[in-house]
Amino acid sequence: MTEVTRVGFIGLGIMGAPMAMNVLRAGYPLTVWNRTAAKAEPLLAAGARWADSPAEVARASDVVITIVSDTPDVEEVILGPQGIIHAARPGMVVIDMSTISPHATMRIARRLAEVGVEMLDAPVSGGDIGAREGTLSIMVGGKREVFERCLPLLQTMGKRITHVGPNGAGQFTKLVNQIIVVGNTLAMAEGLVFAAKAGLDLEKVLEAVTAGAAGSWMLSHRGPQIIQGDFRPGFTVRLQQKDVRLVLEAAREMAVPLPGTALIHQLYHAVESRGLGEEGNHALVKALEWLAGVEARVKEG
Numbered sequence: 258m259t260e261v262t263r264v265g266f267i268g269l270g271i272m273g274a275p276m277a278m279n280v281l282r283a284g285y286p287l288t289v290w291n292r293t294a295a296k297a298e299p300l301l302a303a304g305a306r307w308a309d310s311p312a313e314v315a316r317a318s319d320v321v322i323t324i325v326s327d328t329p330d331v332e333e334v335i336l337g338p339q340g341i342i343h344a345a346r347p348g349m350v351v352i353d354m355s356t357i358s359p360h361a362t363m364r365i366a367r368r369l370a371e372v373g374v375e376m377l378d379a380p381v382s383g384g385d386i387g388a389r390e391g392t393l394s395i396m397v398g399g400k401r402e403v404f405e406r407c408l409p410l411l412q413t414m415g416k417r418i419t420h421v422g423p424n425g426a427g428q429f430t431k432l433v434n435q436i437i438v439v440g441n442t443l444a445m446a447e448g449l450v451f452a453a454k455a456g457l458d459l460e461k462v463l464e465a466v467t468a469g470a471a472g473s474w475m476l477s478h479r480g481p482q483i484i485q486g487d488f489r490p491g492f493t494v495r496l497q498q499k500d501v502r503l504v505l506e507a508a509r510e511m512a513v514p515l516p517g518t519a520l521i522h523q524l525y526h527a528v529e530s531r532g533l534g535e536e537g538n539h540a541l542v543k544a545l546e547w548l549a550g551v552e553a554r555v556k557e558g
């Protein structure tokens with residue numbers, strides 16, 4: 258991939274907007290579309306061009322990146338009435354960086370292949386912080402040759418970029434990632450609620466345990482937020498729950514019991530049912546707090 262590769266970007270949410278900015282800053286000519294047009298303004302001010310639909314983005318681009326919410330949303334922007342597929346040309350590449358169903362990904366890739374378009378599934382991990390800093394982990398499924406061609410572009414958004422197998426393998430790997438992420442979140446939540454009930458100084462507890470074997474990205478980044486009562490989303494409960502649902506669906510299809518993840522799904526249900534779906538995924542702690550009758554906050558601890 259050379260510097261003249263024209264890049265299209267569809268989906269300018271919490272993740273997509275900063276990722277697109279990093280692509281633009283790396284010097285790629287960038288065309289963008291977002292369902293809510295206002296979110297494109299900072300990118301347009303920085304030199305990106307607007308297109309009126311996903312198909313129009315594709316018409317202006319050699320590689321089109323999508324990062325929208327869920328499986329039906331990716332199907333909509335790629336295969337829908339205004340979708341990328343209507344501007345398909347042999348040699349064009351679609352890189353879907355959303356987290357969606359691995360099986361649907363394989364179907365979309367096959368559909369695109371019929372019109373000569375290559376696809377990579379390249380979901381990410383590292384949160385809004387990784388998206389801004391260009392340090393995401395990117396797990397990529399698709400042909401190795403296409404992966405290698407797109408690597409310089411992916412390197413503008415991520416640090417650890419791993420080709421894990423054919424189409425679908427990127428999404429399966431992301432679901433592995435999510436099983437571990439939600440497990441870490443529950444462990445952090447139980448630890449902090451336990452600490453609060455024991456009357457410990459929560460800042461000191463975090464300082465002590467983050468550097469040891471209990472340390473994790475979740476604990477370092479979201480632990481301090483929890484004890485300060487900051488539940489602004491880097492990743493919403495709503496989308497976290499979507500990922501847990503994708504994990505459990507794939508696990509059921511493969512007959513893999515995941516009792517821990519199923520429990521966490523129910524706890525997130527409790528958080529959602531109290532209207533907190535737009536809070537950050539660390540709001541899982543609230544389900545444990547309700548059970549224990551204590552809040553793991555510095556001011557109230």
Ligand code: NAP
Pocket residue numbers: 268269270271272273291292293296324325326327329330331333334354355356357381382383384385491492493496500
């Ligand atoms: P977000 O802030 O809610 O953004 C979602 C984006 O998708 C918005 O641009 C939204 O458009 C667009 N969208 C949703 N449905 C659409 C549809 N049917 N047609 C067209 N556009 C549609 O979510 P996010 O946090 O950026 O997450 C995006 C993806 O990245 C998800 O698959 C998520 O699981 C994954 N992810 C997120 C994180 C994280 O920490 N946030 C980390 C790793 C992976 P509007 O602006 O019009 O709503």
